[in-house]
Amino acid sequence: MSDQAIYEKVFVVSGGDFDKAGQVSTEIKSILKAAGIDSTVIRRVAIASFEAEMNVVIHATDGEIDFILTPDHVILTISDRGPGIENIELAMQEGYSTASDDMREMGFGAGMGLPNIKKSCDDFKLDTEVGVGTTLHLVIIHRKS
């Protein structure tokens, strides 16, 4: 019962669209604020969703962010169609990045994306297939039971 979705919204993210990058994270934040979620939790969700959104923008052709709120959890599922991750272990290391030089010049690709996401979440799962895409399952607990 306690893990039933009380709110769900799916956001579409286009790869390469740096203009709109970060909007999903902003919208999720405002929903959580309106729902009265604790501000430290909101900040963790904001960081995780922003990094995940940026990963789609930087690396993939397109993707979706499925945002679910339950009475105890924030559940984010970020799935993209893109190159996938060849070496997960490397990708999880701080400072490792496959972002192109152009991206780095814009200040992206610091190699902190996945490690930051993992740090912000209570549960982190990554499924990836090279040449197909990547799916992240993220859970953040918002109510201490």
Added chain:
Amino acid sequence: MKELPAIVIDASKCTARLACVRVCPTEAIRVRKGKLTVKPELCIDCGDCIVACPEGAIQPRTDPFNSIEAYKFKIAIVSPSLFGQFPSTISPVDIVEGLLAIGFDAVYDLSIESELFNKAIQDYLAEYDGPRPVISSMCPVVVRLIQVSYPDMVDQVIPLQPPREIAGREAKKYFSMKLKIPESDIGAIYVSPCPAKMASIKQPAEGARSHLDMAIGISDIYNPLLHAIMKFKKPKGPDQSSLPDNALKSRLVLSLAMTGGQSKALQQEHSISVAQLPNIIHVIEDIEKGKIRNVDFLECRACTGGCVGGPLTVDNRFVARSKLQDIIDRIGRERGSVEDEIESRYVKGDYFLVQPLKPRPVSAGSGTIFEQIERVKVREEIIKMLPGIDCSLCGAPTCAAFANDIANGEAESADCVLLSPERIKKLRRLYKIETPENHM
């Protein structure tokens, strides 16, 4: 009359022109049934509504000039922005003498306090190992914005008293000893460029007591001050190569009145300076979600150009800034004597706020998470119905804010002109628009 910490609203003057509703950076203002209402918990004292109102219905909550008479000995603690408000033929010395001529017994130079403040921050930053960026406390509007909208970042705000507060404390101590009168006979009166600093004296953000006793707006004393200066002397002109000790001992105090002045003085490597609330909100949002990283020091000023462009200043803010810069350039570089004074007066750890700054978050409304999320859903349904043109004729600044108000039971959808022909008729009556329909 309705009083908030920084503003006073005279409803009888309000003609519901909506300028304040549109300009308020925290969307705190509504016009309902032709009348202005403010959500006090959202007001961050910026004063943008004062400037925007075409009818003068919103005024800063200043003390009238004659109220300084309540004190036997009256010290003017002057915002450095004042020095940029006069023609360049009037020097800082003239301005100080003018202040004495209109009734102050002393004018206290903030130079040393600004240097002490700067030194205290350097010491604070050297030992700080909390989350970055450290946020400047120079602008009280920004401090309130963080308390209200970004409560998690409150601990990143520099917890030191600003120069004006240090000066209030030091000036009272100094004159009480010198004149052998109790501190209660001495009034430390701040001459302010903005309503936020006045509010910070009446209700300090950290909840302690201010060392300043009252605040007078620059615009309130400008005329008598200018007349006094013109009367007692022919202005010396801008050719002075140096300034006497009693006006301005150091340039820092003037730089702090301008956006970027503090970052420059602190010589912080990774710092950014931002002016105007929409820009500030944008930057803080980006910091919050990690889009902006590696910034060590953040200086935000609500007013364009900094305090020199405050809502209670009188000259054009860009001209005033340029004049302030001219004065800075004229102050000589030799400041050996000042450095000695800073060294001798500096007491490490003496400038912290008496109480820590506390968050002042706005609650999302009462109820369980189920009830709250229900309101979110209602709001989303309403937004779909609305035109999304943000005309503000409903009395809310945007369609999104209006949807929020409806979801919270504070407004009804019939307040939208495009959803209700009745609303158009009401507004035509309110704004006295003549149409054939009215005459029928």
